[in-house]
Amino acid sequence: MKTARNTAAKTEIQDLIVTSNVALSHSEIQKSLDGLCDRVTIYRVLERLLEEGTIHKIVNVDGVVKYAGCHSCSKKHSHNHIHFSCQKCKAVTCLEDVEPSYKLPKNYKVSEMNFTLSGLCPQCL
Amino acid sequence: MKTARNTAAKTEIQDLIVTSNVALSHSEIQKSLDGLCDRVTIYRVLERLLEEGTIHKIVNVDGVVKYAGCHSCSKKHSHNHIHFSCQKCKAVTCLEDVEPSYKLPKNYKVSEMNFTLSGLCPQCL
DNA sequence: ATTCTAATGCAACAATGTTGCAAAAGTAAT
């Protein structure tokens, strides 16, 4: 059977994402790592961290994919919270406590949600 | 001053998007046009249609950019409606009547929202 | 230390989007 291994790349990337208070993109991670490992390795590590449930993936309003640590969802792994994307400082943050409500027409079965608001964050306001 | 022109490409692309009841991606549009114009031209026409306010842009949960006609927003141009992305038939539709509610922490200024639910649409349920 | 195989690096590729520039084609005026 398949056993995961702890490698320098994985440890470092995981640390970066979980420690950060904003979601990070692949290129931002790459810059931070500063040549520690290959571009491709970053993609593969992110894939593994997603599978493990250590991080989650956010597609920003501009289509840029970002990754953030899973904090509140350690027990039940759900991501039904809002993300906020600041148009000025470009930071994407998880508003873990905000759950939106809505009323769908009949016969839709929802299994996932992706809700991102953009505007100005408290720091930039 | 700059005056827009009606060209075959623009007319055709606009027609495609506005007529369609699902949002279309660049590649889907390209396939439909079947060589009517260059790939780059499609990008540029889409840009113009967005500026004009004829269409709006949706970033799907998988990061794929799609375009849909503006129907309900002819008067006040707002896109505060939910989009639904079917995991089976891959159709992305605008649920124009559904406006979500949520309660943000203090000091956030929202100027745009992007809300996409995914799951199964009525046709695929 | 040995063995097994997960993880990495590298090269190559695919998809998506952007830019510069010369040629083509709308539009308005004559």
Add this chain to the structure above:
DNA sequence: ATTACTTTTGCAACATTGTTGCATTAGAAT
């Protein structure tokens, strides 16, 4: 209809993002 003006297009080239195959490296268990 012809001319003049300038938007729009096509093409080539490029940038970015993400994926895949394969040989090599290096965790982890024995």
